[in-house]
Amino acid sequence: MKSYQTNQIIQQFQFNNGLTWAYSILWLILSIELQPLGISLPLLLIGVVNTGFSIMHQILLYRVKQKSFKAKNKSVVDRILAALLILGLLAGNIFTFISGVMAFKKTLSTGLVYSIYMVLVDILIIGVTSLNLFKPFVTNSFLTTLSILIITLIFHSLTLAFGHKFYNWHPGIQKFGLGLLLLSGLTGNLLVFLVAASFYSDNQPESKGKRQTSIRENLIKNHAALLGLLFISFLVTLALTSNFSFSYSFAVQNDYSNILQSPSIQYPFGTDNFGRDVFTRIVYGTQISLSVGLLATAIPLLIGGAFGAISGFYGRQTDNIIMRLLDILYAIPGLLLAITIVAAFGASTTNLIIALSLGYIPSYARTMRANVLQVTNLEYIEAARALGQNNTQIILKHVIPNSMAPMIVRSTLTIGTAVIATSSLSYLGLGVEAHIPEWGNILRIGSQYLETYPYLAIYPGLAIILLVLSFNFLGDGIRDATDPRLN
Numbered sequence: 001m002k003s004y005q006t007n008q009i010i011q012q013f014q015f016n017n018g019l020t021w022a023y024s025i026l027w028l029i030l031s032i033e034l035q036p037l038g039i040s041l042p043l044l045l046i047g048v049v050n051t052g053f054s055i056m057h058q059i060l061l062y063r064v065k066q067k068s069f070k071a072k073n074k075s076v077v078d079r080i081l082a083a084l085l086i087l088g089l090l091a092g093n094i095f096t097f098i099s100g101v102m103a104f105k106k107t108l109s110t111g112l113v114y115s116i117y118m119v120l121v122d123i124l125i126i127g128v129t130s131l132n133l134f135k136p137f138v139t140n141s142f143l144t145t146l147s148i149l150i151i152t153l154i155f156h157s158l159t160l161a162f163g164h165k166f167y168n169w170h171p172g173i174q175k176f177g178l179g180l181l182l183l184s185g186l187t188g189n190l191l192v193f194l195v196a197a198s199f200y201s202d203n204q205p206e207s208k209g210k211r212q213t214s215i216r217e218n219l220i221k222n223h224a225a226l227l228g229l230l231f232i233s234f235l236v237t238l239a240l241t242s243n244f245s246f247s248y249s250f251a252v253q254n255d256y257s258n259i260l261q262s263p264s265i266q267y268p269f270g271t272d273n274f275g276r277d278v279f280t281r282i283v284y285g286t287q288i289s290l291s292v293g294l295l296a297t298a299i300p301l302l303i304g305g306a307f308g309a310i311s312g313f314y315g316r317q318t319d320n321i322i323m324r325l326l327d328i329l330y331a332i333p334g335l336l337l338a339i340t341i342v343a344a345f346g347a348s349t350t351n352l353i354i355a356l357s358l359g360y361i362p363s364y365a366r367t368m369r370a371n372v373l374q375v376t377n378l379e380y381i382e383a384a385r386a387l388g389q390n391n392t393q394i395i396l397k398h399v400i401p402n403s404m405a406p407m408i409v410r411s412t413l414t415i416g417t418a419v420i421a422t423s424s425l426s427y428l429g430l431g432v433e434a435h436i437p438e439w440g441n442i443l444r445i446g447s448q449y450l451e452t453y454p455y456l457a458i459y460p461g462l463a464i465i466l467l468v469l470s471f472n473f474l475g476d477g478i479r480d481a482t483d484p485r486l487n
Contacts, residue, residue, distance in 0.1 A: 005108045006069065012102050013061040015223040016095040020057050023093055024050035046091060053088040053096045056081055060103060072106050079104060094120055101160070111198030113220045115160040117230045118191035122153040124234050125187075129245045131279070134266045138247065145244040152184050156192075163199065188237035191229065218481035225477020228470035235467065239287045250277040251284045251437045260453055269459045272445050278456060281437035282463055288349065288438040289419050289467065295353045296418040297411050300360035305407060307361070308368025309400055313376055313391070323369070326362040334359025335421060342430045352431050356418055367410055371403035405482045412475035416468035423464050439464050 027047030031040045060081045063069060069078070085100030101116050102108060126149050132138050159181065178196050185192035194216055201214075219225055255275030263270045269278035311322040329337075338355035345351045375381065376399060384394050425431030426440025427447075434441060439460045446456030 008108055009102050010064055012223060013064055013099050016099045017057055017061050020054045020093060020095045024054045049091045050093055053091060053093055056084055057096050057099060109202060110217050110220055111163055111195050111202060114191050114194045114198055115163055117226055118189060118195055119156050119160050120230060121189050121191060121233045121237060122156055125149055125237050126153060131268055132245060141244040145241055152187055155184060188240035190233040190236055215481045219477050222477035222480055224473045228473030231466055231470040235286050235290060238283060239290050242283050246280055246283055250280040263455055270455050272456055278459060281442050282460055284437045285439045285442060288432055289422060292353055292422045293415040293418040296356035297414045299357035300364045301411050304361040304364025305368045308365035309372050309395055312369040312372030313395055313399055326365050330362035338425060339430055347430055347433055349432050356421055360414060367406060368403060371406055372399055375399050375402050409475055409479040412471055412478060416471035419467055
């Protein structure tokens with residue numbers, strides 16, 4: 001019977017194997033030039049190199065499935081193949097990197113798995129930020145920001161390499177290391193906090209030999225959710241660091257000497273009909289999409305959750321009044337309500353957030369009410385009443401905390417819906433102001449040139465799709481991690 005760690009490696013390899021081959025085939029397809037018919041040698045070379053890594057990945061997958069394979073006592077051939085797969089990152093293949101690290105390490109822990117994705121976020125951010133070196137000029141804080149990102153990558157790489165030895169260090173050094181790790185999370189890398197929490201939890205005496213049951217520990221079993229979390233962390237980091245590493249003038253200032261330029265090293269996604277850099281506009285559009293999506297989810301989560309908790313706990317007349325009023329709001333389609341509000345009060349980011357938030361309040365209230373109705377009938381609520389706690393204390397200390405798991409799952413899914421609604425309204429000219437670089441605005445401009453310059457619409461469209469899919473994958477992963485029937 002294979003060990004738990006070996007099964008983890010096998011599952012990761014099986015998940016990454018198809019993605020690795022798809023990534024290689026994609027480069028081979030992109031190397032084909034249709035007008036005129038030909039082959040792009042640089043893209044073909046990248047495709048061939050990635051195909052080689054895919055073959056090695058397939059071979060190592062076959063080897064790890066063998067009965068003789070042991071995660072803690074790997075053969076020299078297995079370690080060499082794992083080391084070569086790690087080098088696949090040089091060809092841009094993050095899937096071979098993930099598989100290679102997991103196969104190379106002797107012991108796997110929750111913190112180690114999150115560390116792999118944490119390092120990948122740093123590498124992606126440095127790669128995207130470094131593209132500014134090919135611009136005519138950079139911001140004054142560019143070199144400082146890039147240096148901080150590189151130092152952070154080195155520190156996180158050391159954490160990945162030697163994090164498993166963290167438990168044997170002196171307690172003072174452990175606290176100092178955790179402090180530095182949390183400090184590095186200020187760049188926006190959300191995975192840093194999961195790594196720190198994992199290291200801290202694994203270092204507790206009572207955690208030795210304990211079964212992994214927390215959401216954080218169960219989430220690593222869902223590989224699609226981890227990829228979603230990787231992309232979300234990348235976008236959050238990009239949104240926070242772009243103000244210091246990207247020049248906003250490339251996104252908003254017209255440059256009529258560079259109108260409709262094809263993608264190049266200087267303008268990776270080309271330029272639009274005003275000569276603005278589409279790549280920089282998409283980067284700054286990340287700030288708008290994330291902020292609107294998060295705020296349009298947080299506001300109904302708080303307001304709808306409060307209404308649902310009060311309605312479900314008190315019941316009777318209070319329940320009828322609150323829910324009937326929310327039913328009136330629920331009867332109006334959310335997108336139609338948002339269009340009406342924005343059309344009445346004008347297109348702005350603030351009005352857009354308010355418009356989207358109002359449409360989500362009834363659904364959150366209904367979800368919270370259903371959860372509270374279940375919780376209030378449990379015995380510990382009766383015990384709290386018997387101990388003399390008032391209704392406010394019971395709601396805040398017992399009812400709401402034990403009803404939040406489905407709300408958290410719902411909120412991760414709502415963020416993706418909010419991002420789509422934001423881009424849709426901006427595409428119609430009813431969302432964010434037209435001059436602001438937002439993905440819907442960029443897509444609206446690009447749609448006018450679908451036949452001649454399709455990349456103007458493809459890149460912002462891909463950004464929207466990937467962000468929505470990432471939140472959906474993460475939401476599915478959290479839902480599975482909180483489901484006791486699956487754990």
